[in-house]
Amino acid sequence: MADPPFLPYGRQTIEDDDIAAVAAALRSDYLTTGPRVEAFEAAFAEKVGAKHAVACNSGTAALHLAMMALDVQPGDVVIAPAITFAATANAARFQGAEVVFADVDPDSGLMTPETLAQALTRLDGRRLRAVLPVHLTGATADLPAIHKLADDHGAAVVEDACHALGTTMAFDNTPERAGDCRHSAMACFSFHPVKTIATGEGGMVTTNDPALAARLALFRSHGITREVAAFTAPDISLDADGAANPWAYEMQALGFNYRIPDVLCALGLSQLAKLDRFAARRRTLTARYHTLLAPLAPTIRPAVVPSTSDPALHLFVALIDFDAAGQTRAAVMRALAARGIGTQVHYIPVPRQPYYRDRYGAPNLPGADAWYARALSLPLFPGMADMDPERVVEALKDVLSLN
Numbered sequence: 001m002a003d004p005p006f007l008p009y010g011r012q013t014i015e016d017d018d019i020a021a022v023a024a025a026l027r028s029d030y031l032t033t034g035p036r037v038e039a040f041e042a043a044f045a046e047k048v049g050a051k052h053a054v055a056c057n058s059g060t061a062a063l064h065l066a067m068m069a070l071d072v073q074p075g076d077v078v079i080a081p082a083i084t085f086a087a088t089a090n091a092a093r094f095q096g097a098e099v100v101f102a103d104v105d106p107d108s109g110l111m112t113p114e115t116l117a118q119a120l121t122r123l124d125g126r127r128l129r130a131v132l133p134v135h136l137t138g139a140t141a142d143l144p145a146i147h148k149l150a151d152d153h154g155a156a157v158v159e160d161a162c163h164a165l166g167t168t169m170a171f172d173n174t175p176e177r178a179g180d181c182r183h184s185a186m187a188c189f190s191f192h193p194v195k196t197i198a199t200g201e202g203g204m205v206t207t208n209d210p211a212l213a214a215r216l217a218l219f220r221s222h223g224i225t226r227e228v229a230a231f232t233a234p235d236i237s238l239d240a241d242g243a244a245n246p247w248a249y250e251m252q253a254l255g256f257n258y259r260i261p262d263v264l265c266a267l268g269l270s271q272l273a274k275l276d277r278f279a280a281r282r283r284t285l286t287a288r289y290h291t292l293l294a295p296l297a298p299t300i301r302p303a304v305v306p307s308t309s310d311p312a313l314h315l316f317v318a319l320i321d322f323d324a325a326g327q328t329r330a331a332v333m334r335a336l337a338a339r340g341i342g343t344q345v346h347y348i349p350v351p352r353q354p355y356y357r358d359r360y361g362a363p364n365l366p367g368a369d370a371w372y373a374r375a376l377s378l379p380l381f382p383g384m385a386d387m388d389p390e391r392v393v394e395a396l397k398d399v400l401s402l403n
């Protein structure tokens with residue numbers, strides 16, 4: 001019998017109608033900005049329950065745009081959790097701001113009101129401009145409490161929701177969706193292939209504030225506007241009668257080219273229409289993992305998800321006591337790969353990376369270190385077969401000698 005196919009830890013689900021949507025866009029007049037960009041933004045805003053959505057070409061660009069929209073400046077401080085992808089913290093550094101890393105809960109990997117409160121004691125008199133909770137794996141922490149703490153310090157909350165498209169929450173029994181910005185100024189998403197929907201590279205910022213939405217759009221495209229009502233320099237933009245010159249545009253701030261092509265928005269629109277199906281499949285596979293892993297506690301436990309959060313998990317993180325199992329994580333990953341099973345580690349604590357260690361030394365972050373020591377992301381993506389979680393858990397038991 002042939003070996004079963006290699007199971008990566010995550011992968012996109014691209015179907016024939018996605019391909020047809022991209023092909024139709026390629027046959028249209030637009031390769032760069034066209035009607036599908038606005039259509040994707042409108043559909044996304046509607047789907048997550050936000051007033052505005054601004055599309056861009058990566059989750060990293062989304063985070064940087066959010067920092068620019070808030071006018072984060074050199075010398076400001078931004079708080080980000082230690083367990084995240086580097087881009088969360090880097091977005092603050094792009095603006096010259098300094099990052100204070102908050103510790104995380106060791107079992108959920110999330111920044112909590114408690115770890116945020118501890119990070120707030122490390123501001124050393126500097127201005128706190130933003131707090132960036134990361135919805136690691138798609139799970140969300142106590143956002144109302146985090147919002148309150150940030151607010152008390154005059155700082156905005158920007159959600160790194162790159163993992164969290166499809167997540168729902170209930171604080172005070174009110175249903176909420178990740179991206180609806182009830183407890184934040186903005187939320188940032190990524191459409192990198194392993195995320196809940198894919199455009200290849202792609203990102204989105206949602207907000208309920210029209211002024212922030214306008215700034216996001218301005219910085220996305222060189223700081224240039226073509227909106228006549230926004231013009232501030234009549235000498236270059238208007239003719240003698242006061243009408244806008246046909247070629248007029250104004251560069252009003254220093255921005256970037258963070259635009260997402262129309263072709264990718266065609267894919268985004270097609271994928272977004274499948275979000276509910278993808279999310280349901282992720283939830284089903286997650287439930288199966290929980291059932292299969294339950295007998296393996298305490299050596300293996302699924303990462304904890306707060307009871308206020310119902311994520312369409314982007315990653316399934318198992319927390320494994322490698323010492324108790326008498327194995328190194330590297331050996332386990334290699335043995336699983338030899339059995340056709342891909343795994344990954346999310347994440348090396350960002351402040352332990354050389355760039356940040358050289359800048360800030362070695363902060364004491366016991367929760368992040370405890371998470372990092374045990375985390376192993378197992379395969380999770382909508383295209384997995386019903387029996388795949390069983391295959392993964394059987395291989396894990398075999399490799400860890402838990403049979």
Ligand SMILES: Cc1ncc(COP(=O)(O)O)c(C=O)c1O
Nearest residue numbers: 058059060085087162190191192
């Ligand atoms: C938590 C988090 N933030 C930000 C990013 C950056 O997104 P992108 O890869 O689309 O730039 C990622 C994606 O890998 C992520 O996982």
